[in-house]
Amino acid sequence: MNTTTIPYTKTEPPEGYSAPGLFATTLDRVVGMARKNSLWPLPFATSCCGIEFMATMGANYDLGRFGAERLSFSPRQADLLMVMGTIAKKMAPVIQQVYIQMAEPRWVLAVGACASSGGIFDTYSVLQGIDRVVPVDVYVPGCPPRPEQILAGFMKIQEMVADEPLRRRYSPEYREMLAGYGIV
């Protein structure tokens, strides 16, 4: 009988000191590791990038492998806002409201050319990139991006989540950055 082993990677433990029966590290790193592997994304899909995201969530690509099995369709429980598609100017206050309703800590992934920059829709009715209304952590280029690209963007977010200091969201710089977007 032919047996093949499926390669998989376990989550590496964070940097720290270990001795028999003992492992010491910083709280930031433990929390970061936990958060990174259980992100709840909120899919804000308005067009074709949303279709690519459906493939990303499907069995072939399976975003669940990265700990994001559970999509949150309520912003209250979501950690990651994934904006996929063209955002009209009329939609801009909606996307900002959704962002405000998310609890800290929260991250934003702009998927595709339209969410990142307006894409081909250089016109009076389309928002020229969601970073005009909410802070964006990672941009995924493509029109639309393939599921692999969305996964790569998601893994970049995971890196940021793992490295985030616990006090960052309380810092005056962070508050100031939010105020720059008109978010109190």
Next chain:
Amino acid sequence: MDNVYITDRLKKTFTHDILETDAGGDMLTVIVTAPVIAEVIRFLKEEPDLGFVFLTDLCGIHYPDRGLPLGVVYHLHNLGENIRIRVKTFVTLADPRVPSVTGLFSTANWMERETYDFYGILFEGHPNLKRILNVEYLDFFPLRKEYPLEDPTREDKQDRHFGR
């Protein structure tokens, strides 16, 4: 009922307000002066022998080179005999007022709002003439030719990115 009959009926009633008729092309086209447009459409709808009871479309157009640059185009349909007619009227940019046909066709309500939204044509007698598709804070009428189509705040198309 044919195009000649409809043209005669209109010309007999509205005489000098019928500026132009064209029976060539896909359907009869009539150009009338702006103040009588609602009356012409009422006539076409309510005269029993004409019977254009369905307003298929109402839209605006801008010809920047003409003396009367802003236009409104009405498409009417006689459902019983399957005859269509196109009625146009033109106004100036300085005074873009056209009587509303919302009293005749409820469907004209949103279509006139859309025409106002994109061309700034003021429909007199409209119950709720405000923007319908664009954002409320837009301070121009985007489909008029004097305004650029592109978003003026876009940064990645500046010449410096292309070595110009």
